[in-house]
Amino acid sequence: MSVRTLPLLFLNLGGEMLYILDQRLRAQNIPGDKARKVLHDIISTMFNRKFMEELFKPQDLYSKKALRTVYDRLAHASIMRLNQASMDKLYDLMTMAFKHQVLLCPRPKDVLLVTFNHLDAIKGFIQDSPAILHQVEEIFRQLTEVKCFFLLCLWQTYGGLSAGEFQLIRQTLLTFFQDLHIRVSLFLKDKVQNSNGRFVLPVSGPVPWGTEVPGLIRMFDSKGKEVKKVEFKHGGNYVTAPKEGSFELYGDRVLKLGTNMYSMNRPVETHMSGASKNLAPRTQENIAPNPLAKEELNFLARLMGGMEIKKPSGPEPGFRLNLFTTDEEEEQAALTRPEELSYEVINIQATQDQQRNEELARIMGELEVTDQPRQSASKGDDLLAMMDGL
């Protein structure tokens, strides 16, 4: 599979996370300055240089579980706290949204346009803070001097890729999302998802840029002259693409995938489709001891070592965000989450000390990562508890 996929996966999922948090912060009436601080802290953590360096290294995608641990940490980068049920729901929404976007991309390289939509929106979240706005403006301004590390990484990694390489990236992303059919009520309402959890694939609308509207057979002689033209009924209802989306720093992306669909203040519920027999068994991931656990933990230790998480300090008191409409709903969701959809959260207290990270990874490697609830007393938990005290 493509080793260039992780940055796209991470950035787009991060973008969806910010959309959802922004909507919930407003729905829960969190004061404006606190809400802004949360979003700013998360954004500045995501775009931290050291973190980006790790992210852009060529590597295979890690499991959904491993990646969720990174987002758990990211969501807690500020004064906000989330209970596990809310974090589960947040991750479900993020993954289903990006899965939908990847599936519906007209061309494989359009996943870059989706990424730009997320990045354009992230810039919108930081308008009001002079400090961080300057930082990001600086980034956008410095691009022309090719000093911008992040966007340079993006151009370097994806700027010269062929259509075939984008097709491989698309296949890698779809493999990551395979068998995920969580029903999202916003998608169901908008008829974007069917009640069996599968996304609607429209057979009408504009064709991808560079594709012709289907329905024509052209026959040529050996000199290349067209000798016959026959139309046939394709079955869809397609029209020509009006224009190509812009891959420039600024521009009309044309594609709407990746823009904020939560901007209307609508409550978002997820339905766990555990009862549906369409859920292919994920026994591989949950029951068999995972031989990759050690490698995943190494990756997590490296990646989160690059994340500068500021401890909540000063007079700013923290608060808890609820992804559900009431606390009772949140508790209920935690109790009724189907077994096969539970994410085992790997609790790593990563420090920025490289040697510590390696030792941590080595210690982690000796733990058998099994699907046990966090509360159970096991050797693993004792070690983790000890390390928390380091």
Place this chain on the structure above:
Amino acid sequence: MFRRERSIPLRGSAAALCNNLSVLQLPSRNLTHFGVVHGPSAQLVSAAPEGVPLAQRQLHAKEGAGVSPPLITQVHWCVLPFRVLLVLTSHRGIQMYESDGSVMVYWHALDSGDASPVQAVFARGIAASGHFICVGTWSGRILVFDIPAKGPNIVLSEELAGHQTPVTDIATEPAQGQDCVADMVTADDSGLLCVWRSGPEFKLLTRIPGFGVPCPSVQLWHGTVAAGYGDGQVRLYEAGTGTLHVQISAHARAICALDLASEAGKLLSAAEDTFVHIWKLSRSPESGYTEVEHCHGECVPDTQVCGARFCDPSGSSFAVTGYDLAEILRFSSV
């Protein structure tokens, strides 16, 4: 004109790959074998004519050096003069089994020596040509394996250079009896097609350049190359000269599979736009040029098709797989 028949359930959903369905028709035994890639495993299912599943087996990619679980890229039955082998390609190498998948008879590990760190290493593209099995690789090289009439004494006899980008698909047809006749075509991610003549040494006859999109699937019928492209086009070329004879705006998304019912001259195209189309190929008696007629279009609602094959030599039935779908859909003409 076609109706949905009973689906065949799968243990695992189909992966989002191209050419992700292989069919082995065994009319003498009233059986059809189906092969589908799930991810790190592939599934083989045998079914009776009405689609009743009779037996199933899972095969896994052989672990090699490396930390990620090796993913399978393709599974395909190769019909040779004296035997049928099942070939499985992955990100580690090439595995060959007896046709029911019960015994692995050969393993070839890929050499990733000169790959850069950003390059994915894998084998993809499988076809039988006489007593050879040809397999494509990430580098563009085609590996030619000499297969004995029985036993595991399989030898890598040649490596063909012709492509610079990863191979996507290979198609062959029995040599038409004359010399210098093209009987194999290979395709790659850049859309380049290479036309070959098989033999103790394979010879490159023609190159048909791409135009900026991958060619995920290719077929060969009576000296005509049928190629499906990432922009939804199907193109037919004369194999010997590379001349373009037919251009079809067939699909609204990337084509993922082509299949041929050779006896009937029927071509099947399937794409990510959820459609499967059946075309009739013929040669005009006056001009000698290849002509195409559209026969049938089938929409598989909300399904990103990833594999499609005819299930009988006359092309009156076909099977389809889709990404995330844990069943093989079957259609037959009424």
